[in-house]
Amino acid sequence: MEQPLLPMLLELTVVVTLLVLALSHLVSSRRSPPPRRLPPSPPGLPVIGHLHLLRPPVHRTFHELAARLGPLMLIRLGSTGCVVASSADVARELIHGHDATISGRPITALARLFSYGFAFTTYGPQWRLLRRLCVSEVLGPRTVEQLRPVRRASLVLLLRAVLAAAARGEAADLTRELIRFSNASIIRMVASDAPGSVADEAQDLVKAVTGLIGAFNVEDYVPLCRGWDLQGLRREAAGVHRRFDALLEKMIRHKEEARDHGRAAIADDDEHEQEDRKQAPATRQRNKDLLDILLEKADDDAAEMKLTRENIKAFITDVVTAGSDSSAATVEWMLAELMNHPEAMRKAAFKETLRLHPGAPIAHRMSTGEMVVRGFTVPPRTAVFINVWAIGRDPAFWEDPLASCGGGRRGCPGVGLAQQSVPAALAALVQCFDWAVADGETGLVDMDESDVGLVCARKHPLLLRPTARLNPFPAVE
Numbered sequence: 001m002e003q004p005l006l007p008m009l010l011e012l013t014v015v016v017t018l019l020v021l022a023l024s025h026l027v028s029s030r031r032s033p034p035p036r037r038l039p040p041s042p043p044g045l046p047v048i049g050h051l052h053l054l055r056p057p058v059h060r061t062f063h064e065l066a067a068r069l070g071p072l073m074l075i076r077l078g079s080t081g082c083v084v085a086s087s088a089d090v091a092r093e094l095i096h097g098h099d100a101t102i103s104g105r106p107i108t109a110l111a112r113l114f115s116y117g118f119a120f121t122t123y124g125p126q127w128r129l130l131r132r133l134c135v136s137e138v139l140g141p142r143t144v145e146q147l148r149p150v151r152r153a154s155l156v157l158l159l160r161a162v163l164a165a166a167a168r169g170e171a172a173d174l175t176r177e178l179i180r181f182s183n184a185s186i187i188r189m190v191a192s193d194a195p196g197s198v199a200d201e202a203q204d205l206v207k208a209v210t211g212l213i214g215a216f217n218v219e220d221y222v223p224l225c226r227g228w229d230l231q232g233l234r235r236e237a238a239g240v241h242r243r244f245d246a247l248l249e250k251m252i253r254h255k256e257e258a259r260d261h262g263r264a265a266i267a268d269d270d271e272h273e274q275e276d277r278k279q280a281p282a283t284r285q286r287n288k289d290l291l292d293i294l295l296e297k298a299d300d301d302a303a304e305m306k307l308t309r310e311n312i313k314a315f316i317t318d319v320v321t322a323g324s325d326s327s328a329a330t331v332e333w334m335l336a337e338l339m340n341h342p343e344a345m346r347k348a349a350f351k352e353t354l355r356l357h358p359g360a361p362i363a364h365r366m367s368t369g370e371m372v373v374r375g376f377t378v379p380p381r382t383a384v385f386i387n388v389w390a391i392g393r394d395p396a397f398w399e400d401p402l403a404s405c406g407g408g409r410r411g412c413p414g415v416g417l418a419q420q421s422v423p424a425a426l427a428a429l430v431q432c433f434d435w436a437v438a439d440g441e442t443g444l445v446d447m448d449e450s451d452v453g454l455v456c457a458r459k460h461p462l463l464l465r466p467t468a469r470l471n472p473f474p475a476v477e
């Protein structure tokens with residue numbers, strides 16, 4: 001008997017539909033990616049996420065959390081997702097495998113105010129050009145070498161201050177003297193003719209800037225608090241920024257006047273003298289300081305990027321704030337370690353000190369795209385904290401000792417300068433004086449770390465009693 005057409009069509013439709021569904025499920029289950037596995041996180045709270053877990057100094061808190069959660073963990077600071085890298089292997093994978101993706105910096109409200117050109121700017125064409133100029137010329141090996149006499153002059157002032165303490169039979173406050181030395185040395189590299197008052201004011205300002213940028217600002221993490229300046233940090237920062245800007249203007253105008261004066265003198269010279277001047281370019285090159293280099297670039301119409309006055313100021317702010325306290329703290333820790341472990345520290349004191357007391361304990365980055373690290377997915381726009389302090393305590397670190405200054409495109413461009421200036425300061429102090437711990441029964445220096453600021457500094461001032469080794473003392477005559 002013949003089957004009715006309608007039920008037959010219905011049956012056929014059901015069978016075809018089931019077949020299509022089964023097939024599409026098979027295909028989609030093959031195509032869809034496996035579920036994303038995020039790095040491990042500690043239990044968090046609504047709104048604030050893991051903010052309540054952070055205790056200063058933050059690099060130690062991260063280190064303790066990593067002991068439980070592993071070398072790559074995900075935390076949430078308010079609304080900001082962050083990954084923390086705490087081992088040499090993870091840092092290497094991030095820096096070597098995802099360098100371009102993590103070459104941004106988290107731009108906090110205060111960093112935007114102070115670093116409007118370079119160290120805390122987003123990764124992009126302008127940053128690339130400034131970075132190239134920085135690495136090849138401003139902090140390049142030739143400039144660092146040419147400015148050796150300028151640094152030496154600041155070192156002589158440091159030795160004189162210590163010699164005066166030795167003559168009075170008093171302890172020297174090396175924390176204060178080394179910060180003064182390091183600031184003066186960098187300011188003189190920027191503008192070799194800057195008066196002493198400029199270096200003193202810069203020292204004050206650098207302290208204020210590193211304190212403010214290193215401070216925890218709730219606005220950066222809790223959107224509800226944005227714009228309210230509940231801690232008064234933005235108001236304080238605006239005042240510091242105004243003073244810094246005025247100081248930079250003063251330095252630049254002073255330099256411009258000197259250059260105009262020099263140009264007028266050249267125009268007045270007769271042809272003979274002009275020829276003589278052309279014959280002596282090497283001598284003139286040697287005397288160029290960082291502002292000379294930057295102002296020449298600003299005048300250069302053929303330059304790849306026309307430097308503006310703002311760019312110049314941003315450059316100097318970055319170099320002075322990033323290079324001064326970090327270098328001073330490293331010399332101070334080196335001397336402290338030498339006092340406590342004279343034999344162990346005799347060799348490789350610089351690298352060993354950077355490993356144990358890295359000037360900048362956390363390298364801050366920002367990811368632009370999604371990454372897979374150690375099999376974990378790190379979402380885009382995640383802050384990346386490379387815990388340099390923890391990595392220095394990872395046995396795998398010894399293969400890569402200069403990781404203490406970061407790495408990749410955004411690694412520290414001042415490493416070459418620090419490698420010259422930091423060991424030179426230590427060598428001068430150790431060669432010229434015998435040292436004894438000023439007080440305390442153990443004869444050992446305390447090694448407590450400060451909780452505040454961007455730099456991993458000592459908690460207590462380093463007070464040591466110097467005895468001059470040399471008599472007469474030729475370096476300071």
Ligand code: HEM
Nearest residue numbers: 119322323326330359360363405406407410411412414418
């Ligand atoms: C012992 C001393 C120093 C230490 C421990 C140190 C450490 C660091 C670290 C960890 C970073 C972040 C790197 C990264 O994100 O991978 C950095 C960046 C930077 N450092 Fe240093 N630094 C030192 C000395 C200096 C000096 C002497 C200068 C300049 C005079 C300098 C200028 C900078 C600048 C401008 C940046 C930002 C680079 C960028 O964003 O492209 N540093 N430093």
